[in-house]
Amino acid sequence: xxxxxxxxxxxxxxxxxxxxxxxxxxxxxxxxxxxxxxxxxxxxxxxxxxxxxxxxxxxxxxxxxxxxxxxxxxxxxxxxxxxxxxxxxxxxxxxxxxxxxxxxxxxxxxxxxxxxxxxxxxxxxxxxxxxxxxxxxxxxxxxxxxxxxxxxxxxxxxxxxxxxxxxxxxxxxxxxxxxxxxxxxxxxxxxxxxxxxxxxxxxxxxxxxxxxxxxxxxxxxxxxxxxxxxxxxxxxxxxxxxxxxxxxxxxxxxxx
Amino acid sequence: xxxxxxxxxxxxxxxxxxxxxxxxxxxxxxxxxxxxxxxxxxxxxxxxxxxxxxxxxxxxxxxxxxxxxxxxxxxxxxxxxxxxxxxxxxxxxxxxxxxxxxxxxxxxxxxxxxxxxxxxxxxxxxxxxxxxxxxxxxxxxxxxxxxxxxxxxxxxxxxxxxxxxxxxxxxxxxxxxxxxxxxxxxxxxxxxxxxxxxxxxxxxxxxxxxxxxxxxxxxxxxxxxxxxxxxxxxxxxxxxxxxxxxxxxxxxxxxxxxxxxxxxxxxxxxxxxxxxxxxxxxxxxxxxxxxx
Amino acid sequence: xxxxxxxxxxxxxxxxxxxxxxxxxxxxxxxxxxxxxxxxxxxxxxxxxxxxxxxxxxxxxxxxxxxxxxxxxxxxxxxxxxxxxxxxxxxxxxxxxxxxxxxxxxxxxxxxxxxxxxxxxxxxxxxxxxxxxxxxxxxxxxxxxxxxxxxxxxxxxxxxxxxxxxxxxxxxxxxxxxxxxxxxxxxxxxxxxxxxxxxxxxxxxxxxxxxxxxxxxxxxxxxxxxxxxxxxxxxxxxxxxxxxxxxxxxxxxxxxxxxxxxxxxxxxxxxxxxxxxxxxxxxxxxxxxxxxxxxxxxxxxxxxxxxxxxxxxxxxxxxxxxxxxx
Numbered sequence: 029x030x031x032x033x034x035x036x037x038x039x040x041x042x043x044x045x046x047x048x049x050x051x052x053x054x055x056x057x058x059x060x061x062x063x064x065x066x067x068x069x070x071x072x073x074x075x076x077x078x079x080x081x082x083x084x085x086x087x088x089x090x091x092x093x094x095x096x097x098x099x100x101x102x103x104x105x106x107x108x109x110x111x112x113x114x115x116x117x118x119x120x121x122x123x124x125x126x127x128x129x130x131x132x133x134x135x136x137x138x139x140x141x142x143x144x145x146x147x148x149x150x151x152x153x154x155x156x157x158x159x160x161x162x163x164x165x166x167x168x169x170x171x172x173x174x175x176x177x178x179x180x181x182x183x184x185x186x187x188x189x190x191x192x193x194x195x196x197x198x199x200x201x202x203x204x205x206x207x208x209x210x211x212x213x214x215x216x217x218x219x220x221x222x223x224x225x226x227x228x229x230x231x232x233x234x235x236x237x238x239x240x241x242x243x244x245x246x247x248x249x250x251x252x253x254x255x256x257x258x259x260x261x262x263x264x265x266x267x268x269x270x271x272x273x274x275x276x277x278x279x280x281x282x283x284x
Numbered sequence: 285x286x287x288x289x290x291x292x293x294x295x296x297x298x299x300x301x302x303x304x305x306x307x308x309x310x311x312x313x314x315x316x317x318x319x320x321x322x323x324x325x326x327x328x329x330x331x332x333x334x335x336x337x338x339x340x341x342x343x344x345x346x347x348x349x350x351x352x353x354x355x356x357x358x359x360x361x362x363x364x365x366x367x368x369x370x371x372x373x374x375x376x377x378x379x380x381x382x383x384x385x386x387x388x389x390x391x392x393x394x395x396x397x398x399x400x401x402x403x404x405x406x407x408x409x410x411x412x413x414x415x416x417x418x419x420x421x422x423x424x425x426x427x428x429x430x431x432x433x434x435x436x437x438x439x440x441x442x443x444x445x446x447x448x449x450x451x452x453x454x455x456x457x458x459x460x461x462x463x464x465x466x467x468x469x470x471x472x473x474x475x476x477x478x479x480x481x482x483x484x485x486x487x488x489x490x491x492x493x494x495x496x497x498x499x500x501x502x503x504x505x506x507x508x509x510x511x512x513x514x515x516x517x518x519x520x521x522x523x524x525x526x527x528x529x530x531x532x533x534x535x536x537x538x539x540x541x542x543x544x545x546x547x548x549x550x551x552x553x554x555x556x557x558x559x560x561x562x563x564x565x566x567x568x569x570x571x572x573x574x575x576x
Numbered sequence: 577x578x579x580x581x582x583x584x585x586x587x588x589x590x591x592x593x594x595x596x597x598x599x600x601x602x603x604x605x606x607x608x609x610x611x612x613x614x615x616x617x618x619x620x621x622x623x624x625x626x627x628x629x630x631x632x633x634x635x636x637x638x639x640x641x642x643x644x645x646x647x648x649x650x651x652x653x654x655x656x657x658x659x660x661x662x663x664x665x666x667x668x669x670x671x672x673x674x675x676x677x678x679x680x681x682x683x684x685x686x687x688x689x690x691x692x693x694x695x696x697x698x699x700x701x702x703x704x705x706x707x708x709x710x711x712x713x714x715x716x717x718x719x720x721x722x723x724x725x726x727x728x729x730x731x732x733x734x735x736x737x738x739x740x741x742x743x744x745x746x747x748x749x750x751x752x753x754x755x756x757x758x759x760x761x762x763x764x765x766x767x768x769x770x771x772x773x774x775x776x777x778x779x780x781x782x783x784x785x786x787x788x789x790x791x792x793x794x795x796x797x798x799x800x801x802x803x804x805x806x807x808x809x810x811x812x813x814x815x816x817x818x819x820x821x822x823x824x825x826x827x828x829x830x831x832x833x834x835x836x837x838x839x840x841x842x843x844x845x846x847x848x849x850x851x852x853x854x855x856x857x858x859x860x861x862x863x864x865x866x867x868x869x870x871x872x873x874x875x876x877x878x879x880x881x882x883x884x885x886x887x888x889x890x891x892x893x894x895x896x897x898x899x900x901x902x
Contacts, residue, residue, distance in 0.1 A: 030874060034696065049688055083779075091845070095656055103786070103888065104781045105784045105785055105786045105787070106780065108781075108782060108783060108784035113782075113783075114782060116779070116782075118594045120775050120776055120778055120779040120782070121776065121779065122771065122772045122775040122779065123775050123776075125768070125771060125772065125773055125775065128580065128584060129584065129768060130772075132584055132765075132768065133765060133768035133769055133771075133772055134783050135766070136765035137765065137769060137783060137784055137785060138783075138784065140701050141765050142765050142766065142769050142784075142785065143765075143766055144764055144765050144766060145761045145765075145766040146589035146760050146765065147758065147760075147764055147765070148584070148585055148760075148763045148764060149584050149588070149763060149764060149765055149768050150580075150581045150583070150584025150585040150588075151585070153581075156577060156580055156581045156584065159580065160577055160580055163580075172580070172583070191779075191783060194783075195783055195784060196863075207582075217791065232776075275828040310692065314690055316691070316695070364875070364879070367879065368878070368879075371878070372751060373638055373691040373692075374632070374638050374691075374838075376640065377640075377695065378831075378834060378877070378878050379874065379875055379878040379879070381827060381871070382870075382871040382872065382873070382874025382875040382877075382878070383871065383875055384871065385867045385868065385870055385874070386867075386868055386871035386872055386875065387870075387871075388867055388869060389865050389868030389871065390670075390869040393865065393868075408881075425852025474618055506823075510699065510703065513692075513695070513696055513699070514696065514700075516692070517692055526883045528742045535651070541845040543674065545616065547711055548707070548711065550703070550707055550709065551704060551707040551711070554700045554703045554704045554707065555700075555704060557696065557700050558697060558700045558704065561685075561689065561693055561696060561697050562684070562685055562697070563698075565689030565690070567686040573618050
């Protein structure tokens with residue numbers, strides 16, 4: 029029996045804000061090539077966990093390892109350079125730049141050209157080719173020359189994801205990628221999420237249970253900052269504890 | 285040496301009254317108002333004009349200065365400042381510098397560019413010397429004593445309003461998070477307007493009080509703006525004890541610096557500020573959990 | 577693919593009117609020699625404004641103390657000419673180098689904190705330097721200023737003449753040279769990461785950009801350019817005085833940039849021209865109340881918004897780099 033390597037692991041992760049414990053002793057492992065989902069009621073601490081993993085927040089206790097390397101004290105930008113990339117629940121984009129410029133900038137940065145000051149942004153063919161691919165993949169080609177601030181919300185959400193992918197992630201953390209996206213545009217986004225390369229390990233935070241059950245092979249349930257349980261979608265769907273947590277909040281955990 | 289401390293405290297308390305409005309405005313509306321000194325100047329000139337041309341007694345001028353500057357603040361807040369709250373900081377800086385320039389030039393035009401002489405009432409002149417000749421010699425100018433007393437009373441009054449009244453709790457809620465406060469039914473606009481008016485009024489009062497000590501001429505807003513900003517930057521904007529302590533620190537440091545090392549002058553104050561801001565960019569006295 | 581590449585490259589290519597503009601600028605000292613001194617002044621402040629644009633327009637750092645580097649460059653170059661050697665270009669490089677080093681040191685101060693903190697820290701720095709220059713009067717001449725800076729000929733051939741023509745061409749050349757470099761800089765991948773940093777520092781960090789390092793780098797470079805402008809001033813006017821550090825200078829240059837437009841490089845040049853002309857015209861009419869009109873202008877400008885107020889300037893087809901701000 030082959031064991032799939034673990035790419036991202038947290039051990040005993042704790043985060044306290046003054047008197048409030050937002051994250052309680054979380055042990056989470058994401059396997060290579062995983063399609064892992066993190067679910068839980070509002071306020072469970074899912075985004076806090078992502079912030080801890082990416083370095084936006086410093087843990088009070090615990091350890092985080094990325095592909096075997098201890099990244100607990102590592103600066104956020106260094107984690108990105110090692111392949112740990114995230115998207116934000118609320119779009120974090122560059123208002124004055126167009127999608128083309130944004131992606132060209134990110135790809136250049138990713139390919140190590142971010143420090144070059146003597147060459148114009150569009151000069152490198154490989155960069156432009158990669159941008160072409162990404163724009164096409166995320167259906168952004170028609171709007172590529174419009175400033176981000178004038179784009180429709182759905183397009184912005186696509187750009188949000190495109191930026192993350194332009195970083196060539198090895199581990200991708202998606203924070204509610206379809207939140208607020210109109211039903212018609214969810215398809216585009218879902219399709220692209222499903223089409224992610226198999227060697228990219230993905231952890232998805234989502235409330236939409238259809239998406240979760242379509243996408244995930246493994247689910248972790250987070251309640252009040254602690255892991256309630258973990259398992260396959262079938263196990264989670266049948267778990268009475270999980271049901272009560274969700275039914276208690278007025279949500280139904282159903283899937284065909 | 286005690287005299288220096290005394291003078292420094294008087295100076296510091298004056299700075300506090302002058303700057304507290306700026307600090308609260310900054311924390312409440314997230315608005316950098318570089319024209320704050322103009323309100324102080326208005327209070328000062330109002331006092332001088334009333335005293336010299338209409339013979340109004342000094343003590344009466346003080347509340348008039350407060351009300352006058354406060355009214356001006358209320359009017360300007362409603363008309364000019366309100367559209368500026370949402371704008372980027374750069375715009376706010378430019379806007380308020382523009383206002384400051386306009387007031388400076390207008391004052392120069394109407395009142396002339398010379399220093400205004402303030403005639404203090406008899407009771408406030410003079411000096412009391414204690415423990416003369418000893419190491420703890422204390423020379424207290426009566427006017428400075430008066431300043432300390434008035435400012436201390438105002439400070440206590442402010443603390444009381446903030447801590448014990450409903451307006452105070454509305455204000456504190458709005459400072460912490462104005463969106464949530466509005467959601468709770470607090471009329472944030474009224475809170476803003478009232479706070480701005482009171483802050484400007486206090487500045488006016490400070491200008492009137494301080495005219496004798498700090499001098500009063502059309503360049504007042506620009507000259508002292510730096511000091512007000514130091515008080516706010518170092519003291520933080522989430523409390524009033526922060527700016528109070530910062531102002532006292534600044535007052536004492538400035539007075540002591542100018543006495544002991546006159547060669548270095550204001551250098552000490554600026555360097556101190558730089559060091560403090562580098563060590564704690566949010567200011568020295570930020571309340572934990574408050575907005576910085 | 578080609579179309580896409582073109583879209584990216586278009587902003588970096590020289591527009592037709594650009595060489596024309598520079599031609600006119602260089603012809604001016606020859607065509608109207610009586611105004612050569614003004615042309616020199618404008619070139620110097622344009623360079624200063626350009627340096628501020630690098631941090632304000634392209635990296636979002638609000639500074640009220642940029643004159644610190646201008647002044648430091650001025651005094652360094654002046655002292656170098658007096659104490660070491662009067663060659664202009666060497667002095668220029670020394671002034672630039674000095675200001676760059678100061679910029680690198682000061683960049684540590686602007687890395688953290690809010691806009692207000694940055695404002696105070698930059699202001700404080702300039703004021704400290706002002707005080708230092710004032711107190712170290714054995715070196716700097718104190719409030720009298722550093723007099724008697726006599727410069728040698730540029731490149732060993734072009735003497736500084738009384739009309740100011742050599743000075744004007746000298747400054748214009750330096751301006752053009754640095755402008756071209758700055759242009760490359762802002763249109764490069766590095767420039768794009770700086771724009772990203774300005775727009776959204778959180779996301780910039782989340783895509784692998786070392787925000788603090790980039791900020792420090794751009795601040796250092798901007799300081800060097802500002803110092804070069806200061807050095808030019810000292811060299812072409814023959815002295816350096818305390819007002820090179822004054823708040824006025826920092827405020828004026830910010831004003832120029834705002835008038836001309838933040839974030840498109842030519843804003844500094846345009847602003848410098850307009851500001852100087854306005855200043856001369858208005859000071860001619862009401863010498864004391866220049867402050868009032870400039871204040872009024874600022875207030876109206878911010879309230880109304882650049883676009884509606886300054887329609888004629890949008891003929892140049894400048895790209896609006898900043899969303900809501902002026």
